[in-house]
C-alpha cells in the first residue's frame with residue numbers, strides 16, 4: 204500500500220506568545236521599524252513551517268501567514284485596493300476631499316471612481332485598508348470587517364465596483380512560498396478561490412452584481428497560479444468554503460466554468476471546503492475540473508461515503524478528520540476505523556488533514572502549566588493536531604511504527620478517562636436536566652399582566668432611561684483586579700476597591716438622573732470569563748489565544764463538563780449596589796447562549812444540552828438575585844444571532860433550543876421581577892419571531908448604525924414587549940447631541956407604542972472614559988425629559 208499523504212490547511216499565525224500581536228502593535232505605535240516587524244513575521248513563519256515539517260506532514264501550507272487577515276492579503280494580491288487607501292492617491296495629494304489644508308485628522312473618504320488595479324501595494328497599504336491608517340499619513344475610513352462564516356475570526360470585506368479590473372499586484376504569497384521552498388520544505392500554497400472571494404465581498408455601487416466581476420477576476424487568479432507554479436508549487440489549495448452554504452443558482456452554476464478557466468498545466472488544484480456539508484452543492488463540487496477535493500468530515504461526517512461514491516476516479520480526496528474548530532483530542536481509534544475503509548477504496552488518492560485551517564485553535568497545549576493533568580490529556584491544540592494527522596497516517600500502514608501505536612494507546616486512554624471522569628459527569632446536573640418540565644420555561648403570567656405588576660412597583664416615568672451594564676473600566680479598576688488575581692491584594696482590600704467603584708458609579712448615575720441604575724461591572728474582566736470562572740465544568744487556559752481580528756486575540760474558556768453553580772455569583776455586588784440607592788439597580792448576567800458560543804464547547808453531547816445546563820445554573824442566580832431584593836435582572840445575549848447555523852434549514856432547530864435555554868434561565872421569577880435582555884450586532888429581521896419568543900420584559904438593542912431597518916422588523920412583527928433601541932453608538936467617543944437622540948426616539952415612537960419605549964445607549968460603556976460617558980448620558984437624560992414634555 205502507498206503511504207497516505209498528509210497536509211494542513213493553515214496554521215495559526217499569531218505565535219505561541221502572541222509575538223505577531225506585539226510586533227504589529229509596536230509598529231503601529233511607531234515603536235518598531237518595518238524591518239523589525241518583517242523579521243518577526245519571518246521568524247514565526249520559519250518556526251511554524253519547521254514544526255509542521257518536524258511533525259512529519261507531507262505538505263505544509265504557505266499563504267496562511269497574514270499581517271492582518273488572509274482575505275485582505277488576497278485583495279492586495281489581486282490589486283483590489285480601495286482608491287482611498289492607495290499610496291498613489293496620497294503621494295500626489297490629488298485626493299478629492301483631502302484635509303491637507305485644515306490639517307485635521309477627520310477620516311477622509313475619497314469618492315470611489317471605477318478603478319483599475321492598484322499597482323503600488325506594500326505593508327502600509329494593508330494597514331490603511333485594515334485600520335484606516337498606517338503608522339504615518341492621513342486617516343481614511345477602514346474597510347468593513349465581518350465574521351468569517353460561523354467562527355469568531357473576522358475578515359476584511361473586499362469592496363467591489365462595477366468596472367473594476369484586477370491584476371497580480373502584491374507578491375507576499377508567492378514570496379513566502381519561495382521562502383519556504385528555499386528552506387527545503389514541501390509546500391502547498393493556500394488561497395481563497397474566486398467565487399468565495401466575490402461572495403464574501405460587498406458591492407460599493409448600486410445596481411450591479413459582484414458576480415459580474417468574475418470574468419475580470421479570473422485572469423488575475425490565472426496570473427497568481429502561474430506565479431505560484433513558477434515559485435515551485437506543485438499543488439495549490441484553493442478554498443471555496445461557500446460550497447457549504449445555500450447558494451443562489453447563478454453562483455452555483457458559476458463554479459464549473461470558473462474552474463475550467465483555472466485549469467492550469469503547471470499546478471494541480473485541491474479545492475477545499477469546510478465548516479459543513481456540501482449538501483446541494485455536492486454534485487457541483489465533485490465534478491469540478493480540479494485534481495482534488497477536501498471535505499470536512501468532522502462537522503459533516505455523514506457526507507463522507509456519499510462523496511467517495513460520486514468522486515471521479517482520478518481525483519484525490521482530502522479528508523478533514525481532525526477537528527480544526529475545537530480543542531479536543533481526536534479519538535484515533537474511531538478515526539482509523541472511518542478511514543480504513545476509505546483507504547482501501549481510494550488507495551493513494553486518500554489524503555489526510557485537519558477539517559479546516561488551524562487558525563481557530565491555540566498553538567501549543569504543551570505550554571499550559573496550570574491545567575488539571577486529566578483535563579489536559581483530553582485536549583489538542585494546533586501542534587498536537589498536526590501530530591494527530593501524522594499518527595493517523597501511520598496507523599493506517601500495514602505495520603504501524605511503535606510511536607504510532609503509542610499515540611493510539613494514549614488516545615484510547617484519554618477517551619476512556621473522559622467518558623468516565625467525575626469531572627465531566629455530574630449526576631445531580633443530569634437528574635435536574637431530566638426533570639425539566641415545559642412550564643419551567645414559562646413565566647407565571649403573560650407580558651401584559653406582568654408589565655402592569657412591575658410598573659405598579661417600579662413607578663418608572665415614560666421613556667425610562669438606563670444603560671447596558673458596564674461603566675468605564677478605569678486604570679484603577681483594572682489594576683485592582685490584576686493585583687487581586689496575582690495575590691498582591693487581599694480579598695478584603697479587593698472587595699473594598701470594587702465597592703468603591705460601584706459606589707462611584709451609583710453616585711454618578713443618580714446625579715445624572717438615570718431611572719434604572721447598574722452596578723457597572725467593575726469586577727468583570729470579561730462577560731463570559733467572569734461567570735465561567737465561578738461555574739463547575741468550565742476551565743481556563745494560560746496561553747490559549749486565538750486570533751479574532753488583526754492583532755486582537757481572545758482566550759475562550761473550555762466547557763468540558765456538566766455545568767453547575769456551586770454558589771451565588773453576583774448577589775453580593777448587586778445587593779451592595781442596591782443598598783446605595785432608592786432607584787432600582789439592575790442585576791446583570793450573561794445568558795446561556797453567549798456563555799456557550801464564546802467558549803470551546805463539549806463535543807461529547809449536543810450543544811443544546813450544554814446550553815440547558817448553563818441555563819439552569821443561571822436560573823438559580825436569577826432567583827437568588829430576586830431573593831436579594833433585585834427587581835430588575837438583565838440577561839445579555841449578544842451571541843444569539845451569531846449562533847445561527849450556516850444553512851437555513853438548520854435555523855429552526857437551533858432557534859428552538861436557544862430560545863428555550865434563555866427562557867429557562869429567566870422564567871423562575873415572580874411576575875413582579877422584570878427581565879431585560881440585551882443584544883448587539885443587530886440585523887434581526889430574519890429572526891424577529893425568535894426574539895419575541897424570548898419573552899423578555901424589556902430588550903435593549905444596538906441600533907445606532909441601522910435604526911430604521913431594525914425598527915422595521917419590530918414594527919412589522921408588532922413586537923409586543925418593551926424595547927430600548929440604542930440612541931447612540933458607544934464605539935465612538937463623540938458626545939451625541941440631545942436633539943439627535945430626541946429625533947431617533949420620535950421616529951421610534953411613530954412605529955412602536957411609545958409606552959413601550961426605553962432610552963439607552965446601544966451597548967456597554969466599559970471601553971469609554973468617564974468624561975465622554977457622563978456628557979453623553981447627561982444629554983441622553985435631557986433627551987428623555989424633552990420626550991416626556993412633548994408627549
Ligand code: GLN
Pocket residue numbers: 671672673724730791839841881882883966967968969
Ligand atoms: N452588560 C454588558 C456590558 O455592558 C453587555 C456587553 C455586550 O453586549 N457585549 O458590557
Ligand code: ZN
Pocket residue numbers: 671841881882883905965966967
Ligand atoms: Zn452590546
